[in-house]
Amino acid sequence: MKSLLKALLLSFIFFNLAQNPIRAEKPTLPGYSQVHIILGDEAGRVEKLVAGLLKERILEKSKLKISISKESATDNAGGLVIYLGIPENHALLQQQFEKRRIQALTALAPGIEGFLLQQVDLNLVLAAGIDDRGCLYAAGELLRQLTFGENQIQLPQNLIIRTAPAFGIRGTQFGQSGVAKSLAKVRDWTDAETQRVILDYALAGANIFSVDNGPMYEFIKSYGLMTQGGFGANTAPENKNPEWRASESIGRENYVCPSVPAARAFMLQKFEEFAKTAPSYDLLKFHGGDGGGCECDLCKPYGLTFIELVADMAAIFHRYHPATKVYFTNQKFDNADDEAIFAYLNEKPRDWLWAWGYGPGSDATTWQPGHRQTHRMDLFRYPGFGPYGLYPQEILRQMPARHKLVYFNEITHWRYAQHAYIQMYPRADKNGDLPPHWGHDIYERKPDQYLTQVYNRLTFFAWPRQYHRIFNDLMRYGVGDITHSSGNHDHFNQWMWQRLLWAPRTSVEDVVDEYARAWFGPEAASLMAKAIFQLEENLEEIPGTPLTEKGGIDSYYRMVTEAGKLMPENWKSNNWLWRMFLQKGALDRYTQLAVGQQIQIQTEIENLITANPEKDITDQILLSALEKLKTSADETSEMVSLKAEATQLGEESNALFGTRNEGLFNLNHDFIGLGWLERQLNRALAAKEVERNTLLAMITDYDNPGEGGQYDNLGTANPAPNVVFGYPYDHGQPFVQEMLSEGNRPSQRSMHFTQDEAQGVTLHYQDLDPKATYKIRLTLVRPWFQERYAMRMNQKSETIYADNEVLAQDIELPLQMSDQFTFEVPVRLTKDGELTIRFQKAADVATGDRVTVEQWRNSGGWGTLVSEVWLIKN
Template identity: 25%
Template sequence: MNGKISWLFLIVVFTCCQGGKEHHLNLSRVTLLIAPSIEASFGKTVKTVLSEEIGKRTGLELELGDAWDSGPVIAVTLSGNSELYGRTVPTRDEGHPENQKEGYRLVHQTEHGKDILYIIGADKRGILYGIGKLLRTADMQQDQFSIASEIDISESPEYALRGHQFGYRNTANSWDAWTVDQFDQHFREQVLFGANSFENIPFQDPGSSVHFKIDPQKMEIELSKICEKYDADYWAWTPAPGDLTQPTARKEGLRQQEAFYARCPRLDGVFVPGGDPGDNHPSDLIPYLENLSTLLRQYHPKAGIWVSLQGFDKEKTDYFFRYLEEKRPDWLAGLVNGPSSPPLELERKRLPKKYKYRFYPDITHTVRCHYPVKNWDQAFALTLGREPCNPQPLRYTELFRRDVPITDGFITYSDGSHDDVNKAIWSQLGWNPEKKPEDILMEYSRFYFGPETAVAATEATFGLERNWEGAIADNATIKGTLMRWKKLEAENPHLQGNWRWQQLLMRAYYDAYIQARLAYEKNLEQEAYRILADADRKGADKAMAEALNQLHQADRKPVAPSLREKIVQYADKLYRSVGAQTSVSKHQARSAERGAVLDFIDHPLNNRWWLEDEFEKIKAFSSEREKLARIKFIRTYASPGEGSFYDNISSVDATHVTSETDDAIDYLWENDGRSRRRLSTQLFQFTPTLEYDGLDSEADYLIRVAGYGEALLRANGTRLSPSLYEKEYGQFKEFPLPRNLIGTGKLKITFDTPNEAHLNWRKQSRVTEVWLLRQ
């Protein structure tokens, strides 16, 4: 595949065991030798990385030597060097990974009684990746540094492009609060896990964030310097400057871009999204990109211009690919596939082979996004929202193996530190797509939390992913996951200042708190309906008052307050440690949708807000009869009686729905996520499928549909005519069901797709609820 290293050679680590114990090479008093052929500035980086990362985990000091003194040695060299300070370096033929781009070999040899651990890199990056493997697999504890003595690992990456976006901007939920040193450490850590590219989002307004530690234009340059330090590619995500048909916009955009190119010490790629944002036709966008390329190569001759077709319709897509076929321009480096781009397979098929193809996957969001969480309980969507701590090693391994092979690599879309586990998964799969997620997560836990904690922390992190599988009420994993994390919390007080530790612990507490709240508040709602069932005797107003009093116990007598307090404590710790802004009011988050999980911790998980509004409407009715009729409708809304059925279309516990939602949770996003609509109306599918069995073929049924817009309903393949057809939210469509269609007692309901391709998805017709009502 074009641009993709087509081979991977890995010599698996093996350990010599006797009596059940591994033989280890003790490196506690090791000397570091760096080949003189390695340029001095990079040699300094190697020394700094090894000294600091080993020192902070062991308290040991790494001595730099220039001769083969006594004691064990870590020898760092390039694969092209046949000797180091008079000794022969273990070299092999060109077919081995340490001789391929970015490859390395990590091998222990004993020569004349001296233990030597060689880190042999094909190039500077290869050396850093070899160091990364050493640090991820070594046993590092206080005053102890060792590794399996028979180690011999040799590896090179499968994908040439492996990176992540780090936009220093207010939209990010933590990075705008970072210092240069924090970015330096974080980029280093990403490199040690296999990344080779970082993408910034320049041209930010210095006054756009109260958290900025330095002017964003200065940070743009500092990030470029950090990338140069670690020999990582520096990219920029730079949308077109508005309407390119306006000469002033084009001129200003080119001026701004050239100034940026001129002040960057390193720049390797410029990515201009065709849409999201942007709405320019390719006939206007292409000349602008060509102008950018001319400017870019004046300052960075090896850098390239990249573009995505995000938001392009068929006409725009056809225009772009016709241009490439006819002109084959040299100024374009490649195409990027991002959220709302045409399908991967289509773009790969139509893209001429001379161009690279980069993937831009969203690994940071949970809903209204590229990869929404599957079968996510609405209670999590309402409270954790779009940017919570979201480790999903199994899910993203599956998605990586499905989508990335058609590309030449990736730079992921991220907007905060909350997806840190996912970044490690993608970086390591970029090296070896067959690597097991449990092995990646084990190395992650060893490196960040220590070898003595790694096994338990790995299992506990997998538990967080399992917490999100299916209905919360039925998920027994959540309590067990919290127990694991609480045990780890108690046993490892030294990790309390570790921000990765903090956010994983906070998630464990948050999940358990939401589970407890959901059970409690759903029970309060059911108690309220039982009170309303007695409205005929009590009177409508008194019944509503008592029902509200029952619902408000959620505030007066909250459940699990100790769990809530833990969440608040960790949210504050995260703000201090890594600038994570989990609240708009408390931590000045950019908006409610940007990781502000603390602001939604008490969001109602029943229909309390909807009932409050409905009761106010009922109070204005002129007659008791009207009031009682509406109360009966409310309390039986989701309980239509024996022989009838109700389904909340995209709820994880819907009984008869056989289709899967793409991304339907909390679609309204009204009032900064605080919609007062009935919860079931905040879930939908465009064209759901429902199946029933055991119906009474002698009975009359009515199909009721709620949602918005059109509902082109079929029953067992036959299009039905409605007797009621209302199109607004909160209104209904009703379809009498002919008896002859359910002669076998089976019924399949489907919906034809309306011709609405011209509409934004938020304006398209959808189905939220379906009733099958026995008459």
């Protein structure tokens, strides 16, 4: 009876551990100052490498005596003994399975790539992998379970974990970003450091990496891991023939048109040379329209042109590498492109194709940067779990069952990206379609308006809750993910993704707790976990709570600082990651103080003006206000201290691991539009009394339209109740900070726009006083464009209508720095109590052939543009 109860209890424990191997911290056993890793006599190359890696990683934290030997050379070793390897290669490991009646490792229990990690007595741990990678993952789990002292290690009590990954494809990219090198001014990684990054993700559960042919390919394969290669089906920067050039969606010139026979033949020959010299990748990805594609009429639908070219290339590759699995991505493809691919796949078996890849711009039910031009509005009948999962379901429904869905998720940018802050509301697609109201939470998430001025798209950040939601919405439909990573700034996001690919039911709290313990140690783990959740909150714009009022900025900084004090020296001395988290805290706090200081100066100037009657505001008062503005760049002692701390931390993290926060070099900003205030003061100084009073009233009571008036602040989530047509501007592709001057007030930097539509931005007013007269004041500004887009951006002006009467014909919008324009509204137009203000694009804007107009739209073209509108009752 006792045996039966014991068996049932063990079964219950086993079931729960198998379902969720990530567990809360448990009491530990006495420490070990000696470790002996015992390999089987038949151990293979990977098992030996894993043993060496395990030894190396333990010694980084704890100075122990560690030996590695084969089972036949072991002589009553003391300390902690670890039997590591595949049971079939390890007689002593097999004996323990038999002696203790441990269930053999099978393809179902624990599963492919799985392992058993079990302490069977006080001094013996079994780390058994079902295969080579299982051994690697067993070592990773053991490292996460250990408690590292300076001279000893400890294990949790009752250690038993039997688990295998939930997804067959678990990978990412690796390397340093160009932003880190150019803006953060970091040193280059050594080969050993690049290898370390690969192994960090592998120990977390990754099994495949995107890599070029060369030493890193060989290194990855040496650990029994998989590799992915990539090829752009029409990518040819070397092409000099203008007749071959593709009509790429935003006009980039490094691509050829596959419908030109000579260009297609050129690409097939180029691919042949690639295939001859390429290694035998496990997967080969052909990316679609994100950075490629052709919009010309000969290629339409481009999806069919593309997939037929990829089929020919796959045939070539399979001649040299028959075992490689091929997939493609449909990035930036339109509905017609996708439908053409579905028809092609369903026409007959396409045995050369393994999977459909789903990356940035692939989703037909979200309006994300990348500007897919049409969307599947028919899929919005019911929300289900939200818009993210609607199109993956549809792909599985339409695609033959022989093909898989694999993801290429982008979790490396914090704004203007696939799953990041979209930055502004979506613009209407080519059909005029916009997302339904129930999917708007995606677009209403915005980055903090001040922090976004300091940090690049590729900045250090962590998003546990948002990415946990994305993962659970998407990954249930695919076989795995090889995420897009552009550097090491997304460390937490990528690590969490690998852990969820292993155990997707893990709660976000457990993932963060495990990360904190694994990278900062048990003493600091609790504070670091809280800090990571707080960081995610800090990055978001919170309506009604500006950066200056976010208590989480200071609490995050203090939590990470305190965590550093709790970390023992064996954890802290070389911990580049903790230094990156603390740099972020110091720089966020510096920014908060800088914004607060600028707001204080603005308030003092406003008070200086309002303290005096209008007629008594002398030149001297205005000169005093201008002098106050000169102090806006002064640093408080706290700001000086924070910058010095961030500088020191950056030097240390760069020395330790070639990483640093680029925001350190980008702290000087006009956060609130003091440039506009300075211009307004100078204008007032030069003006006569009546005009001076009007200019000064704009400073002290900016958005007040006066009694009976109305004010619309156009742009994302701003109060613009009278706007009936148009949508917030996305500042082109990609968002570039220099497009608008920081001297603009925040309300002047955001705006509504239209593209090539016949109707421009429109406001409609009701319930006006039919006996009154009105005037309209407008804030107008137009962006600067990067050279590669500027060639097609001829829009500079717009016409303004009141009802159907012209208020201003082809008025030119100021470049980068806004200005305000006032027009009297004819009284006859408001006698009915209503008024429509409508903007119309210039006659020569968005004209020409279809391709030219589409490229103009896709690269940020605007037809009408307006930032603010005051309807003022005279």
